[in-house]
Amino acid sequence: MESTLGVEAGSPAAVLRMLMDGSPRTRAEIVAATGLARSTVRARLDLLVAAGLVTGSGTGESTGGRPAGRFGFNPSAHLVLAAEVGATHATVAISDLACQLLAVEQVDLDVADGPAAILPLLVTTWRSLLRTVGTAEIAGVGIGLPGPVEHSSGRPNNPPIMPGWDGFDVPAAIAAEFDVPVLVDNEVNLMALGEHTASHPDVRHMIVVKAATGIGAGLISNGVLHRGAAGAAGDLGHIRVPQGGEALCRCGNTDCLEAVAAGPALAAKLRDLGHPADSTADVVGLVRAGNLEAGRVVRQAGRDIGEVLAGCVSMFNPSLVVIGGLLAEAGEMLLAGVRESIYRRSLPLATENLRIVASGAGVTAGALGAAAMVVRHVLSPEVLDARLGEVAAGAAAPEVQLSSSAT
Structure with a gap:
């Protein structure tokens, strides 16, 4: 009997x-759902309660007297x-196991x-935030970086905008501060995972685009990050734009595409037109202030991004495209340009x-994805x-900890 995770339904992780x-259940309900013996369900729940991952009490069965005890995550x-x-800022966060x-x-x-x-800055910020959220054990650390990452090792892989980062052992550096698993991925991958987890959990095929200092995309294929x-x-950022x-x-x-439609390129175009724009934030500010030339430049950037995405849509066939990143905060101008090109160019x-x-x-998408990446790892079968x-074999202390020195 298989669970939705593809593991044995009787395993503690599947329970x-x-x-x-989010729906607490009695032991009897878990028995009925899994087909397991009552003794097996009791043993699984005892392990999960000992780990602190499940709360609940009671016999789990009602005989007409007091209500049956319920167990919940x-x-x-x-x-x-x-x-x-990102290239110019970071979103640093602490989450629970529900992300x-x-x-x-x-x-x-x-x-x-x-x-x-950069890494000591993250550590300092986490330690400051930890003082505001209590004293629960840390399960793990998730980090998104603005360049290619070898996910299995957590090392950046020839990142074009990150001098000094290539091959750096990020997990080891962070694990020296927090003795827990450390997972690292590309920031746009984690944005895709965050959008999928928090906003579109039922979408099986989607593309999430970040348009800011650079331009990239994360792909969710059949519900899994690709x-x-x-x-x-x-x-996406290094796909050629014909009219570049x-x-x-x-x-x-x-x-x-990045040289044509990312924030720094748009800021340079606006400076050439006589407008004060030194950053992506300045571009967004001009659009929000109603500057017509800034709106026109951003609309064209949307068309350029859409030209590249049109090919992705025809090849990948997603049901959803999400546009995020600082440049997307310019509002409908960017989205309108993206839609215009995709609907014109795709079948x-x-x-x-x-x-x-x-x-x-929004701005928390990548942090949400980083948290989801860690939760999926530490709660995986x-x-x-x-x-x-x-613990069941007596090889560890009675109190279960999710954390370890593994990276």
């Missing part, structure tokens, strides 16, 4: 997954440290300063049921069942 829908059992690091953000802080930085400067063979899936006008990209090529069959929407999670199995 926990059943309870993570306890998301406050552990905390997750999460961060999305509810308990504390969030925006931090200005320059990712080009390198890991020796990273690609080398962790470089979704690198020989714009030089920082990757060394010309006519890349009707691919766009018949396609929705193109603004980010629902491979990790959780192994830990609980150690």
Whole structure:
């Protein structure tokens, strides 16, 4: 008998997954749902209660007297440290095991300063936030970085805008501060995971685009994050735009989408038109202030992004495209341009049921995704069942901890 996770339905992780829908159940209800013996369900629940992951009491069966005890998921059992690091700022957060953000802080930085400067800044911010949310054990740390990442090792892989980061052992550096699992991924992948977890959990195929200092995309395929063979899936920013006008990209090529439609390129265009714009935030500010030329420039950027996305839509056939990142805060101008190109260039069959929407999670999307990445890892059957199995075999202390020194 298989659970929705594809593991044995009788495993502790599968029983926990059943309870993570937010509906407490009696032992009898769990027995009926799983087909397991009452003694097996009792043993599974005892392990989960000992770990603090489930709360509840009672016999689980009512004989007409007092109500049966109910058991439910306890998301406050552990905390997750999460961060999305961009080129110029980071969103640093703490969540519970239900990926509810308990504390969030925006931090200005320059990712080009390198890991020796940026990682201690994240640690300091987490420690400050921890003082505001209580003393629960930390389950793990999730970090998104603005470049390709080898997810299995957590090391950046030739990131074009991150001097000093290539091959750096980020998990080891963070695990030296917090003795817990540390997972690292590309920030746009985590934005996609965050949007999927928080705003669109029922969508099976979606593309999430971040338009800011750079441009990238995260892909959800059949409900699962698609990273690609080398962790470089979704690198929209370095796809050639035919009408790029020989714009030089920082990757060394010309006519890349990022060199034409990202925030710095738009700011440069507005400066040439006599407007004060030194950053993506300045571009957004001008659009919000009603500047017509800024609105026109952003609308064209949306068309350029849409031109590239049109090919992705025809090939990948998503049911949803989400546009996020700082540039998306310019509002409908960017979205209108994206929609214009996609609906003009993609086949009707691919766009018949396609929705193109603004980010629902906003600036916290990447942090939400980082938290979700960690939760999925520490509560996965491979990790959780192994830990609980150690306790059941008497190989660990009676009080179960999710955290470990593994990275």
